[in-house]
Structures are given as structure tokens and as C-alpha cells.
Amino acid sequence: MTLHLVMVGPPGAGKGTQAKQLAKAYQLAHLSTGDMFRDQVARHTELGKLVDPIMKSGGLVPDDLTVAIVRDRLQQPDCTSGVVFDGFPRTVAQAQALDALLHEMGASIALVPCITVNDEAVVERISGRYTDRNTGQIYHLKFNPPPAGADLFQRPDDQEAAVRQRLQEYYRKTEPLIAYYQQRGVLQQFDGMQSIDDVFSAIDQAIRQL
Ligand code: AP5
Ligand code: MG
Secondary structure, three states: OOEEEEEOOOOOOOHHHHHHHHHHHHEEEEEHHHHHHHHHHHHHOHHHHHHHHHHOOOOOHHHHHHHHHHHHHOOOHHHOEEEEEEOOOOHHHHHHHHHHHHHHHOOOOOEEEEEEEHHHHHHHHHHHHEOOOOOOOOOEOOOOOOOOOOOOHHHOOEEEEHHHHHHHHHHHOOOOOHHHHHHHHOEEEOOOOOOOOHHHHHHHHHHHHO
């Protein structure tokens, strides 16, 4: 059986943290459009040059570019056994495009875990977040401290002004996805104010009950 999950939640909710653990536990491909765009920026590709200023300001990359990279990524062999989508879709148009792509593959979305956190937690989590340059592992100085000697970086869009813009974009363009997936009966809310392990256990339990 293939499993397709869509992580929804504001910036800093823990989508990436949970998606990595779910991918490992269920042998799923982890498809993070944010990671894919950051990789394009780091490699100075044409797409990278285009999306760099958009990401730095906290805006959303246009739907057509985003859907195109997802369509390509879904052709990779590791996606055949299932995918955890992280940060995609982010607009209703992207959600409709994903439905069509999955339909072509004979697949559908089994569960949309929506991680809820308050705005104060978003700011605290994002300001303490560091990522390992070599492994992509996500850490937090207080909540999930990195090991000594790790080669860490902070994201350029984690500055206060960009975070505020990302939150606005989330409420305006991404939150409507909650109703979209609720209507399809696949959305479940998870309290993201719990510990990382407790959030994982709750999502894990919901998957087992599918
Ligand atoms: P993206 O990379 O997707 O960023 P985001 O949605 O803003 O989300 P984050 O990655 O900041 O947060 P997260 O929920 O993954 O939290 P994390 O697990 O790291 O997108 C970046 C940009 O790319 C966008 O702004 C846009 O420009 C562009 N883009 C990407 N996808 C796009 C799309 N589909 N369409 C258009 N544009 C797109 O956790 C955060 C911190 O909290 C970490 O330090 C972690 O250790 C800690 N933490 C996690 N869980 C807990 C917990 N339960 N308790 C305490 N601490 C916790
Ligand atoms: Mg993330």
C-alpha cells in the first residue's frame, strides 16, 4: 500500500521535523518544496536566482514553478512507495494540481496532519532553529539541541521581517487548505504545542488507524 501524507501548518510549526521522522518510519520520500528551492538557490541555477529574492522576503514562489518541480520530483523512483509532502501544497491551486498529479499515478492523499501552534511559539521556534549543512537535520538551541561540532546554518528567511511576511502569506493563502482537505475528510488537527516526540506519536497513531 502506498501512503501519501500532506503536512500543513504555519512556518515553524514542525512540519519538517515531523516529515523527516515520518519518512523514516514509513519509508516514504520526503518532498519539501522549501528544501528543493533552497538547493536551487545554493547551486545558483536559473530557478534558484528567480526564487531567491522571493524566499528572502517571505513571499510565495508562483504556483506554476512550484507545481513543475513537484511534478519532476514525483517521477523519481523513491516516490513510488509513498510521499510525505512538506510545505506543499500551499495554495488551493497547488492542492488541485497535486490531486491531479496523484490521480495520474493512481494514488490519493490518505491523511493531512495539520499542526497547530500559536504565533509566539512560531517566533521562538524559528529564532532558535539551526540546520545541519551536511545532513539536513533540523535542530533547536533549546528544544532539540544540536550535537557538538555540527556544521550548522540559519536560514536567511528566518529574520523577523521575513517571518512576519511568511505568517501573513500562511493565513491569507495556505490556511484555506484546511477547509479544502476537511471537505475531503482527510484532515486531522494535531496540537503542535506538545513535545516533538508527542506530536510524532499522535500522528503515528492516526496513520495506524487509517
Ligand atoms: P519552507 O521551507 O516550507 O518554510 P515554512 O513553511 O515557513 O516552514 P518552516 O520550514 O520554517 O517550518 P517547519 O514547519 O518545517 O518547522 P521545523 O520542523 O523546521 O518554505 C520556505 C519558503 O520557500 C517559503 O516562504 C516560500 O518562499 C518558498 N516555498 C516553499 N514551498 C512553497 C510552495 N509550495 N509554494 C510557494 N512557495 C514555496 O521546526 C521549526 C523549529 O522548531 C526547529 O528548530 C525545530 O527543532 C523546532 N520544533 C519543531 N517541533 C517542535 C516542538 N513540538 N516543540 C518544540 N520545538 C519544536
Ligand atoms: Mg520546514
